[in-house]
Amino acid sequence: MNIDLSELQKEDVLSIHIEGELNKNVLDASERNIKNLKYVEYRGDIYKADEGKIVHVDIHYEYEEVCSRCLTIFTGKGSTILSGRLIKNNNEIEEIDDEIIYYNGENVDLTDDILDMVILSLPMKPLCKKDCKGLCPKCGINLNKRKCDCVLEGIDPRLEKLKDFVPKEGGDV
Ligand SMILES: [Zn+2]
Ligand SMILES: [Zn+2]
Structure with a gap:
C-alpha cells in the first residue's frame, strides 16, 4: 500500500479516498493460532486538518483459527476502524500516542496500522461458536x-x- 499524500497540498482537494484489500494471509498475533487470513478489506478517507491529517478507515476481515475448546478450525469474521491523526515525522522526540500515525516523505503505508487494529479487535478467546x-x-x-x-x-x-x-x-x- 502506498498512499500519495501530495494531492492534499492542492487547495481544492479536501480528502483522499482509499480502498482495497491487504495482500496478507498470515496474521502475526502472538499466542494466537490464526491459520489463514482470508481477506482484510479497508475503505476510508484521509482528510486535511489544521494539524496534520485525519485518517478514518473501515476494516472488514475474515480468518481461520483453531477453537480453544473443541480444537477444530473455524472461520471467524470481524470488523473494526482505524482512526487517528497522520503526522509527518520530523525526527523530533516522538509523542507516544496510539492515535498518531507517523509518516515520512509524501507517502504513507497503513498496512501495519490496519493489521494492528485487526489484532486488537479479535475476540479474547477463539471459539467456533459461543456455546461450543x-x-x-x-x-x-x-x-x-x-x-x-x-x-x-x-x-x-x-x-x-x-x-x-x-x-x-x-x-x-
Ligand atoms: Zn469449538
Ligand atoms: Zn466421553
Whole structure:
C-alpha cells in the first residue's frame, strides 16, 4: 500500500479516498493460532486538518483459527476502524500516542496500522461458536457432533488445580 499524500497540498482537494484489500494471509498475533487470513478489506478517507491529517478507515476481515475448546478450525469474521491523526515525522522526540500515525516523505503505508487494529479487535478467546461444548475430557469426542456415555467422576479437571490454592489447616503458609 502506498498512499500519495501530495494531492492534499492542492487547495481544492479536501480528502483522499482509499480502498482495497491487504495482500496478507498470515496474521502475526502472538499466542494466537490464526491459520489463514482470508481477506482484510479497508475503505476510508484521509482528510486535511489544521494539524496534520485525519485518517478514518473501515476494516472488514475474515480468518481461520483453531477453537480453544473443541480444537477444530473455524472461520471467524470481524470488523473494526482505524482512526487517528497522520503526522509527518520530523525526527523530533516522538509523542507516544496510539492515535498518531507517523509518516515520512509524501507517502504513507497503513498496512501495519490496519493489521494492528485487526489484532486488537479479535475476540479474547477463539471459539467456533459461543456455546461450543468442547471435547469430552475422558474419551476426547467432539461433543458438538456426538454424545458419549462417559461418566465424569470427581471434580471437574479444570477445577482440580484450584485445590492447591486452598490453604491447609494448621499447615505452614
Ligand atoms: Zn469449538
Ligand atoms: Zn466421553
